[in-house]
Amino acid sequence: MSSTLTPDHRTSTGVSTEPPRGLVAMLTVAAFLTFAQAFMIAPILPQLARAFHSTPEAVGLAVPAYLVPYGVLTLLWGPLSDRVGRRPVILASLAAFTVLTAATALADGNAAFITMRLLTGIGVGGVVPVALALIGDVFPYAQRGRALGWMYGGMAGGIAVGSSAGALAEPLIGWPGLFLAIAAASAVLLLITLTSQILPTTSPRPAKPLAAVAAGYRSLLRSARGRRTYGYIFFNAVLHSGIYTWLGLYLIQRFALGPVGIGLALLGYGIPGLLLGPVIGTLADRYGRARIIPAGVALAAACALLLAIDLPLPAVALTIAALSLGYDMTHPLLAGIVTALPRNSDQRGQALGLNSFCLFTGFGLGSLAFELLLPTGFTTALAIFGGAALLATLAAVPAFRDERTP
Secondary structure (H helix, E strand, O other): OOOOOOHHHHHOOEEEEEOOOHHHHHHHHHHHHHHHHOOOOHHHHHHHHOOOOOOOOHHHHHHHHHHHHHHHHHHHHHHHHHHHHHHHHHHHHHHHHHHHHHHHOOOHHHHHHHHHHHHHHHOOOOOOHHHHHHHHOOOOOOHHHHHHHHHHHHHHHHHHHHHHHHHHHHHHHHHHHHHHHHHOOOOOOOHHHOOOOOOOOOOOOOOOOOHHHHHHHHHHHHHHHHHHHHHHHHHHHHHHHHHHHHHHHHHHEEEEEEOOHHHHOOOOOOHHHOOOOOOOOHHHHHHHOOOHHHHHHHHHHHHHHHOOOOOOHHHHHHHHHHHHHHHHHHHHHHHHHHHOOOHHHHHHHHOOOHHHHHHHHHHHHHHHHHHHHHHHHHHHHHHHHHHHHHHHHHHHHHHHHOOOOO
16 A cells, blocks of 8 residues: 555545555554663663673763653654654654664763763664654544554663663673664664655644744644643653653662662563554544543552652562553553644644653653652652642642543
């Protein structure tokens, strides 16, 4: 099936009436790879610190160095994809991701490593956000949850592999080998995508002046629905990234685990989303998002508070897996709402760009916020994060009560 969106195969909005075969699978794999390389850093911070003759806290700056520019640049990638089409932006960003991930393996010190993470964050920002916009283009809202569920399942799978397999494989192939493996897989995906018709091609649209782009972002935040959705995306990112980034150090300090032990303890992180992502998305399509989103925030709050107390290691591993389920019950559903915020499809790239800006800047700032609390100890830091999430749960119940039906 050709994926070119010729006039005969478009709706009045200029998008395909039928998703190209293999599109969701390709986007899911791309999301898997980008999230795997993003989440494999935190569990190996101690190993990186030894390799660079530094400290975990200093090397930990590589996390926001990647995430914050990623989030900021999505504000440009989204509108660019509205103008020139989703396909060229996704392909260019995937190519940059491949090259920069491979180049990261050559870093010979903390400064070089952080610099490469910053550049990779700039380059890769056009993959997942624009892919989400593309799903919004080709799937109607009532069917969007399942497609987003698959894609977020891929992200969850990437998180699971990055957080666990990364820590387990690092003693065998070294940290440079982890980056080279991701780069090789990304190169294969890029080659397949370039030589196939999986990604649809859209006609370029007239360029918008900067004032119009800024007005578009303001319009997305003008409604109460837009403000609460983006606000919870940001808070959710701060909550989950703050806790996740430092789980490796937490496991070392609490249980004196080595790399293999950390990998095994993190094995369940991301698995719930990989297995249940499409199911959660389908339930959201059928019954709405009013109950699932607050329940996901509440679950994350409970997990943070449980980690703050002195649990045995098996219980900690189960709590870590449940924490990732809390993310899977919230962000994919919030992203589904985002795809419905624009009044026309020309603004969907902006809407998803703002979504990724809130998500990834929240990720970066969350890791920094938790690091600032680390001198008080993990118990206090986790209790503060868990308490904030409980308050957010109480606010989410009335905030999302109208999200009952698709």
